[in-house]
Amino acid sequence: MKRVVVLVLIAILALTAATVAAPRRGGTLRVGLNADPPQMDPHQSTAAVDRQVFQNLYDKLVDVNQNLEIVPMLAVSWTISQDGKVYTFRLRPNVVFHDGTPFNAEAVKYNFERMLDREFASPRRSEVNLVTNVEAVDPTTVRITLEKSFSPFLSVLSDRAGMMVSPTAARARGKAGFSQQPVGTGPYRFVEKRPQERIVLEKFDRHWDQSAGNAQQIVYRPFTDENARLANLRAGELDIIDQVAAAEVPRLRTDATLKLAERAGLGWQGMWIQVQSGVFSNKALRQALNAAIDRRTLVRVVFGETADPANGPFPPGMFTYNIQANSRIPERNLDLARQKLREGGQPNGFAFTLKVTPGRVPSQVAQVIQSMAGEVGIRVNIEIVEFGALLSQLDAHRFEAALLGWSGRPDPDGNIYGFFVTGGGLNNSAYANSRVDSLLDAARILTTADQRRRAYTDVMNALNDDLPYLFLWWPKDYKVYSPKLQGFVHISDGMMRFRHVWLNP
Amino acid sequence: MTRYLFRRLLLTIPVLFFVSLIVFSLIALIPGDPARIMLGEEASREALDVLRRQMGLDRPILVRYLLWMGRVVQGDLGRSVRDGRSVALTLAQKIPVTAELAVTSLLVAWAIAIPAGALAAWKRRSVVDYAATTVSLAGISIPNFWLGIMLIYLLAVNWRWLPPSGYVEPWVDLGRNLKLMIMPSIVLGTALAALVMRLLRSSMIEVLGSDYIRTARAKGLADTTLVVRHAMKNAMIPVATIMGLQLGGLLGGAVITETIFAVPGVGRLAVESILTRDYPMVQGVVLFAAVAVVAVNLIVDMAYALLDPRIRLEERA
Numbered sequence: 001m002k003r004v005v006v007l008v009l010i011a012i013l014a015l016t017a018a019t020v021a022a023p024r025r026g027g028t029l030r031v032g033l034n035a036d037p038p039q040m041d042p043h044q045s046t047a048a049v050d051r052q053v054f055q056n057l058y059d060k061l062v063d064v065n066q067n068l069e070i071v072p073m074l075a076v077s078w079t080i081s082q083d084g085k086v087y088t089f090r091l092r093p094n095v096v097f098h099d100g101t102p103f104n105a106e107a108v109k110y111n112f113e114r115m116l117d118r119e120f121a122s123p124r125r126s127e128v129n130l131v132t133n134v135e136a137v138d139p140t141t142v143r144i145t146l147e148k149s150f151s152p153f154l155s156v157l158s159d160r161a162g163m164m165v166s167p168t169a170a171r172a173r174g175k176a177g178f179s180q181q182p183v184g185t186g187p188y189r190f191v192e193k194r195p196q197e198r199i200v201l202e203k204f205d206r207h208w209d210q211s212a213g214n215a216q217q218i219v220y221r222p223f224t225d226e227n228a229r230l231a232n233l234r235a236g237e238l239d240i241i242d243q244v245a246a247a248e249v250p251r252l253r254t255d256a257t258l259k260l261a262e263r264a265g266l267g268w269q270g271m272w273i274q275v276q277s278g279v280f281s282n283k284a285l286r287q288a289l290n291a292a293i294d295r296r297t298l299v300r301v302v303f304g305e306t307a308d309p310a311n312g313p314f315p316p317g318m319f320t321y322n323i324q325a326n327s328r329i330p331e332r333n334l335d336l337a338r339q340k341l342r343e344g345g346q347p348n349g350f351a352f353t354l355k356v357t358p359g360r361v362p363s364q365v366a367q368v369i370q371s372m373a374g375e376v377g378i379r380v381n382i383e384i385v386e387f388g389a390l391l392s393q394l395d396a397h398r399f400e401a402a403l404l405g406w407s408g409r410p411d412p413d414g415n416i417y418g419f420f421v422t423g424g425g426l427n428n429s430a431y432a433n434s435r436v437d438s439l440l441d442a443a444r445i446l447t448t449a450d451q452r453r454r455a456y457t458d459v460m461n462a463l464n465d466d467l468p469y470l471f472l473w474w475p476k477d478y479k480v481y482s483p484k485l486q487g488f489v490h491i492s493d494g495m496m497r498f499r500h501v502w503l504n505p
Numbered sequence: 506m507t508r509y510l511f512r513r514l515l516l517t518i519p520v521l522f523f524v525s526l527i528v529f530s531l532i533a534l535i536p537g538d539p540a541r542i543m544l545g546e547e548a549s550r551e552a553l554d555v556l557r558r559q560m561g562l563d564r565p566i567l568v569r570y571l572l573w574m575g576r577v578v579q580g581d582l583g584r585s586v587r588d589g590r591s592v593a594l595t596l597a598q599k600i601p602v603t604a605e606l607a608v609t610s611l612l613v614a615w616a617i618a619i620p621a622g623a624l625a626a627w628k629r630r631s632v633v634d635y636a637a638t639t640v641s642l643a644g645i646s647i648p649n650f651w652l653g654i655m656l657i658y659l660l661a662v663n664w665r666w667l668p669p670s671g672y673v674e675p676w677v678d679l680g681r682n683l684k685l686m687i688m689p690s691i692v693l694g695t696a697l698a699a700l701v702m703r704l705l706r707s708s709m710i711e712v713l714g715s716d717y718i719r720t721a722r723a724k725g726l727a728d729t730t731l732v733v734r735h736a737m738k739n740a741m742i743p744v745a746t747i748m749g750l751q752l753g754g755l756l757g758g759a760v761i762t763e764t765i766f767a768v769p770g771v772g773r774l775a776v777e778s779i780l781t782r783d784y785p786m787v788q789g790v791v792l793f794a795a796v797a798v799v800a801v802n803l804i805v806d807m808a809y810a811l812l813d814p815r816i817r818l819e820e821r822a
Binding site (some may be wrong): 077125195221222231235237 | 533536537538539540541542543544545548549551552556557559584587588589591595598602650654657658661662666668669670671672722765766767769773774780781
């Protein structure tokens with residue numbers, strides 16, 4: 001008898017759940033972005049905000065789920081050869097691009113050729129440059145060969161490098177033309193883009209996943225002012241916004257009229273230190289500065305609850321987070337700082353220039369560091385440099401210290417390799433350590449999570465001693481949305497995937 | 506009049522040439538590599554070189570300038586290096602938006618400033634005068650971004666009288682278009698009104714003390730007729746100059762106001778283009794702004810002749 005009652009209860013529960021969760025079709029989803037996406041072609045895009053629109057305009061070969069695990073998208077399954085060099089993808093059949101072009105192995109081959117073409121100068125080239133051959137075995141099978149084993153490869157394909165553009169449209173329209181009229185296979189097709197005003201997408205009726213695309217239209221509008229963005233959401237002009245000012249978060253938690261989604265992000269933030277020349281070529285002085293900084297206080301003062309103090313490139317949520325040298329936040333130690341100053345031959349402290357980008361947050365961080373370092377006699381001159389100019393100076397290693405971070409990638413490799421490998425494209429510090437190099441390379445070949453974690457443990461121990469970068473905080477990711485928006489799944493990469501959301505009236 | 510106009514138009518050519526030369530060299534001098542900004546932090550040196558070559562950045566600046574100038578003379582403003590859009594087409598989208606905002610802002614400014622200025626001069630050292638002066642000072646002193654956010658919170662979020670920000674073309678929905686223009690026009694208009702009001706007040710005081718006004722008053726004309734019909738016209742001459750400069754400035758775009766109210770105008774286009782080192786787009790915007798200022802000033806000069814017949818535009822033979 002009891003069992004029957006339980007079964008009936010379960011049935012009722014399932015029934016009500018089904019009625020509550022039944023997605024509603026139609027309506028226009030209005031999205032507030034924090035910047036105007038400049039590019040609509042994933043193979044030409046560099047701005048992070050472009051990817052927000054791409055999530056719904058394009059499909060990728062694979063995607064990541066909430067646990068950052070790789071899941072099928074355009075590829076339904078795949079096998080990797082023993083030596084880790086050959087990836088064979090089984091592609092989803094009966095998929096078409098928005099212009100009617102069939103999606104198949106030849107289309108995948110074309111997309112890789114496009115990214116690898118020197119003259120096309122795609123920013124994706126550096127992500128896929130290990131690819132030596134792409135073979136269309138049959139219409140639904142594609143075999144990709146790499147120069148050497150590269151375990152983060154699938155993760156790379158879960159982002160812009162895995163987004164497939166229509167070969168017909170790309171060939172016919174050329175480089176500039178395609179970004180005006182982009183064509184993918186995603187659940188939404190491109191309608192129009194007016195710079196600094198709006199981007200409009202419309203439901204694609206022939207999408208392979210018939211359960212995707214509940215809203216009829218998506219309209220993206222850029223609001224660079226964070227107050228204006230939130231005000232528009234409050235006034236009912238938007239349904240969801242990306243990112244919110246730290247000061248608003250506590251109030252939004254208790255706000256019954258809006259929903260706040262919070263998740264650990266994938267990025268890291270902190271201070272580059274140029275170790276090749278100048279005052280910071282002296283390791284003891286880098287260690288002195290590090291010991292003088294109180295990360296917990298810094299985060300509490302500037303970010304409140306919207307960031308976590310950091311000591312490495314792997315934020316919570318990544319499988320490498322628990323490496324002790326990454327997750328254990330060092331205590332401030334002024335005695336150690338003074339001792340290191342003496343070791344470095346500067347017992348009375350020294351001065352250096354800290355470059356920061358314009359804006360409230362970088363200035364506040366710099367001022368907190370300035371006052372903390374000042375207590376042991378380290379004098380920090382803060383210099384505000386416009387973003388483009390700062391990139392050039394970092395490239396040329398023309399700086400002593402600079403506040404700049406990284407938006408993050410789902411695989412740990414994307415958060416560490418290029419930044420600390422000798423001669424790496426993102427190695428602003430000019431850091432060179434052959435042991436770190438071989439460990440980073442090893443982590444790319446190793447396939448199990450345990451092996452990779454061990455390699456990264458050794459890397460982190462070396463980085464925490466050498467300090468080419470002071471990891472200071474891991475920002476959290478926020479979305480705020482109207483209760484009308486249903487079914488939204490918040491993933492750490494911060495990308496808003498709208499294929500299965502719907503709007504209640 | 507025609508000869509004068511022709512001469513003035515001819516004079517604008519060297520002005521525009523120098524403006525373009527200065528802007529071109531200034532942008533080239535800003536540190537920051539456009540190829541790096543476009544390709545992002547991860548790009549390899551090789552990819553950067555390819556893009557620099559494609560963008561013509563490997564050529565000397567003088568060659569780049571001459572090539573650009575040669576195309577502009579033929580009416581081709583080029584394409585954005587950021588997304589390949591035609592500069593002329595993008596400007597054509599943005600200019601009407603900024604022009605509408607400029608006109609509505611000036612209307613707000615005049616609606617406040619002209620009556621307030623005249624009244625303050627007429628009732629000099631009265632409560633009205635002091636009130637007008639105080640309000641106008643407040644208009645100048647309140648920062649645009651603060652007033653903008655305050656208006657949004659009060660009028661859009663709290664009372665829901667107006668949509669908070671954005672833009673709709675007038676031919677799509679005229680009512681909504683005008684509603685959206687109200688708050689940005691108030692923000693820009695109040696700041697402009699202060700200057701116009703102060704200037705009109707002092708100019709009016711001077712005119713009211715002149716002989717012909719005293720004569721008119723002696724003839725027994727009513728005060729209102731005196732101020733509105735006789736004094737106003739003369740008092741407006743210096744004010745017209747300022748209004749012209751203001752209109753020219755507004756057409757160049759109002760960056761902060763456009764950002765807060767998400768108005769997709771020339772100002773935001775300019776800022777985003779500068780930040781991304783989109784040279785052709787910056788050149789296009791600046792050229793337009795310069796043309797706008799020159800043209801408006803020309804119109805103002807001609808308006809003098811209408812306001813004051815004593816001002817002759819043609820040189821005496």
